[in-house]
Amino acid sequence: MTIDPFLIGLIGSAILIVGAAMPARTVLHPARSLKNWLFLIGSACMFGYAILHYLDGGSFFFVLLQILIAISTVLMMLNTDDRIDTPILGLSGVTLIAYALHLSHGIETIIFVIGLSVLGVGFALDTGTPKRNIALGVGSTVIAGFSYRESDWIFFGLNFFFAAFSFFHVWKMKTATKG
Numbered sequence: 745m746t747i748d749p750f751l752i753g754l755i756g757s758a759i760l761i762v763g764a765a766m767p768a769r770t771v772l773h774p775a776r777s778l779k780n781w782l783f784l785i786g787s788a789c790m791f792g793y794a795i796l797h798y799l800d801g802g803s804f805f806f807v808l809l810q811i812l813i814a815i816s817t818v819l820m821m822l823n824t825d826d827r828i829d830t831p832i833l834g835l836s837g838v839t840l841i842a843y844a845l846h847l848s849h850g851i852e853t854i855i856f857v858i859g860l861s862v863l864g865v866g867f868a869l870d871t872g873t874p875k876r877n878i879a880l881g882v883g884s885t886v887i888a889g890f891s892y893r894e895s896d897w898i899f900f901g902l903n904f905f906f907a908a909f910s911f912f913h914v915w916k917m918k919t920a921t922k923g
Contacts, residue, residue, distance in 0.1 A: 749796035753898035756789025760902055764880075764909035768917065770872035774820050777871060787817050793898060803894045804847065805856045808840045809887065812860055816867035829868045837861050852893050859886030866910075874914050881910035 763782030771777045791810040798807050815836050819829040841857045863883025869876035884907035891900035 747796060749793050749800055749802075750898065752789055752796065753793035753902075756786045756793055757898055757902035757905075758786075759789060760786030761905045761909070764906045768872045768877055768913040770870075774823050774871055780821060780871065783867070784817050784821060787813050790899075790902070797896070797898075802896060805844060805853070805890070805894075806896065806899055808844055809856070809860050809863075812836055812840055812864040813867060816864045819868050820871075824868075826868075833864055833868055837864055852890060855886060855890045855893070859883050859890055863887060874917050877910045877914045877917070881907045881914065884910060 759782050763779050763786060766779040766782070768779070769777070771780075774780045787810070791807075791814055794802075794806040794810040798804050812833070816829075816833055819832060824832075837860065840860065844853055844857055844860075847853070860883070862879050863886075866876055866879030866881075866883050869879060884903040888900055888903035888907060891897075891903055
């Protein structure tokens with residue numbers, strides 16, 4: 745019996761999209777948020793998909809993306825202080841960016857690096873804030889562009905919808921504060 749990477753990616757994407765669709769609420773601790781648990785579980789599935797898809801001929805850049813997402817998700821769930829998680833994510837991001845640039849110097853690498861950096865920061869920011877949702881939306885939009893160029897429709901669909909829901913939540917937060 746073989747494991748179908750597409751199915752794992754589809755399940756992971758669905759879990760992440762459900763999490764992204766949920767309202768962005770401020771919580772006392774990130775581990776008390778169903779939305780964050782969906783992000784954790786969905787990200788774990790996507791990490792599995794990225795590895796299996798790479799072994800089947802897919803882009804290694806998605807494995808790098810999921811490494812940074814895994815680090816940021818763990819830091820988010822542990823509720824680490826920004827003074828701790830910012831240097832950790834910064835060092836991790838710079839290391840992964842350097843490796844990505846070492847692998848390739850094309851425009852697709854630059855697109856990937858920008859999306860990777862912004863998305864990683866977004867995951868670590870405080871839950872339920874416009875700043876976090878803007879970072880997640882921008883990072884996901886850029887990664888969707890990269891995914892389109894790579895013809896990876898699992899990551900394209902995931903990041904397209906993730907960006908849409910992130911920007912929707914920013915809009916809802918902004919209109920709620922005005923009304």
